[in-house]
Amino acid sequence: MGNKAEVKQKAKKRFFTLKVKMLIVAIVPVVVAMAAAMIVGALSLKGKIADQEIQTLVKYFAMLTIILIVLVTISIRLTLWGFVNSLNRTIKVLDSAAEGNLTVTAQPKDTARKDETGTLARHTNAVIKSLAKVIAKVGSTSDVIVAASEKLDKMTDQTRNASDDVARSMSDMANGATAQATETQSVSEAVMQIGEGIEQTNAAVQNLMNNADTMKKAGQAGAESVQDLGSISEKVKAQIAVIYQQTNTTNESAQEIHKATELIASIANETNLLALNASIEAARAGESGRGFAVVAEQIKNLAEQSNESAKTIEGIIKNLLEESEQAVKTMNTVDAIIGLQADKVETTKRVFDKVSGGLQVTIDGIESIASNTEKLAHARGQVMSSVESLSAIAEENAAATQETAASAEELAATISEIKDATGRLYKVADELTGELNMFQIYE
Known part of the structure; x- marks a missing residue:
């Protein structure tokens, strides 16, 4: 105005x-x-x-x-x-x-x-x-x-x-970068431990390969033994069949002997009766029949001995028949066992074949594990190098974030000054x- x-x-x-x-x-x-x-x-x-x-x-x-x-x-x-x-x-x-x-x-x-x-x-x-x-x-x-x-x-x-958010974020990032550097060091140590574990694993894999190779050879030997056992079982089965046939023949012969023994016993009994009759007649004849009585006595003794021998033979034949029957039963059992053994041998052979195939797969897997272990060892070296680089970067990031946080604080102060100047400008414009x-x- x-x-x-x-x-x-x-x-x-x-x-x-x-x-x-x-x-x-x-x-x-x-x-x-x-x-x-x-x-x-x-x-x-x-x-x-x-x-x-x-x-x-x-x-x-x-x-x-x-x-x-x-x-x-x-x-x-x-x-x-x-x-x-x-x-x-x-x-x-x-x-x-x-x-x-x-x-x-x-x-x-x-x-x-x-x-x-x-x-x-x-x-x-x-x-x-x-x-x-x-x-x-x-x-x-x-x-x-x-x-x-x-x-x-x-x-x-x-x-x-x-x-303010950036400053807080920068502070958090700085803390995170510091923690990252620490974690990176821990990762480096863990990678070193992994490397040691890889080396131990590599040695264990090598031992496993050796053991697997030994197992493979043993499996092959076992398969051959099973094959031989099968052949032997077949031979034993054939021999048992022969023995079974011979035992049956012996049993039949024992039956014939048993019949002959019964005949001898019957003859001995009759002879004994005849000798008894002769003795009676010799006694009747008196002195003249004394010699005949002696012969009759000898015949009686011979008949009794024959009867005793027949009884002994009868006992032996009886035992022989019982033993033959038991042998037949045993051979039947053995034949069944050998048949079962043959089945088991065949099953064992198939198992050995599967084991052999599984061992081959296992060996292939072990070789693959060995190859992967070598790759893993190589990768571990690269990871170790990357971790070292990451550690350096983390330290640089920590320093950079701290500087950025300081710059953010300066920016906040500048913004406060701009706000004050803006307030004054608004007042002047009003x-x-x-x-x-x-x-x-x-x-």
């Missing part, structure tokens, strides 16, 4: 100075003419000009001068009246503009004037128009600044929150908007 009053005061001073200059320009010719007329009149009164015509001319000149003065005065008055009115109207426009009303303009009749007031009116319109554009532009810019300040304030809040509200402009 102080600037507007100062501008208004300067405009009034310039207008007053312009009016004084115009009056001086208008009055000087009149004063000169009046002075000339007065000089001529004075000279004529003193008689210095004797000629009557000159005196008459002087009178006419004096009258003309008076008329000219009157006309000039009237013209000046009219000119000054129009000039002053135009200036007053222009000044009112400037006063309104100074008070903030930029919707007013100088009247067309004032802008159409060809004199200084017309120029002033046109320049006044141009200034008001330019000022209105500037005020509108400043108002728009102020609104943009206010909106941008609000948005920037929100963005700084978000950025500060994000910066005050500017309040100042611009006093101006009235066309939309």
Whole structure:
């Protein structure tokens, strides 16, 4: 408001100075003419000009001068009246503009004037128009600044929150990187242990291959033994069949002997009866039959011995038959056992074949394990190298994250300063908007 009053005061001073200059320009010719007329009149009164015509001319000149003065005065008055009115109207426009009303303009009749007031009116319109554009532009810019300040304030809040999150994340990352370096060292140690385990596994696999090869050879030998056992079982079975046949033959012979023994026993009994009868008859004959009695006694003894021998043979034959029957039963059992043994041998042979095939698969698997173990050992070396690189990277990451965390803290401080500056900018823009509200402009 102080600037507007100062501008208004300067405009009034310039207008007053312009009016004084115009009056001086208008009055000087009149004063000169009046002075000339007065000089001529004075000279004529003193008689210095004797000629009557000159005196008459002087009178006419004096009258003309008076008329000219009157006309000039009237013209000046009219000119000054129009000039002053135009200036007053222009000044009112400037006063309104100074008070903030930029919707007013100088009247067309004032802008159409060809004199200084017309120029002033046109320049006044141009200034008001330019000022209105500037005020509108400043108002728009102020609104943009206010909106941008609000948005920037929100963005700084978000950025500060994000910066805080980043700082926390960086701190967590730094801790994580440190932990990662520690874990990487642990991984390195674990990989070393894995390497030792791989070496032990490799040695165990080698021993396993040796044992598997031994088992394979033993399996082959077992298969051959089973094959031989099968052949022997077949031979034993054939021999048992022969023995079985011979035992049956012996049993049949024993039956025949048993029959013959029964016949001998029967004959011995009859002989014993005959000897008894002969003894009785010899006793009847007395002394003459004594020799016959001795023979009869001998025959009786022989019959009894034959009977005893027959009984002994009968016992032997009986035992032989029982043993033969038991042998037949045993051979039948043995034959069944040998048959079962043959089945078991065949089953064992198939098992050995499967075991042999399984051993081959196992050996192939062990060889594959050995190959994979070698690859694993090679991979362990690469992993160890990668772990060492990872450890170095983890240490670098830890240092970098710590530096980034420090930068994030500095960024947070800078954002706080930006927020404060944004608050001040918003306050200034709001005050500017309040100042611009006093101006009235066309939309």
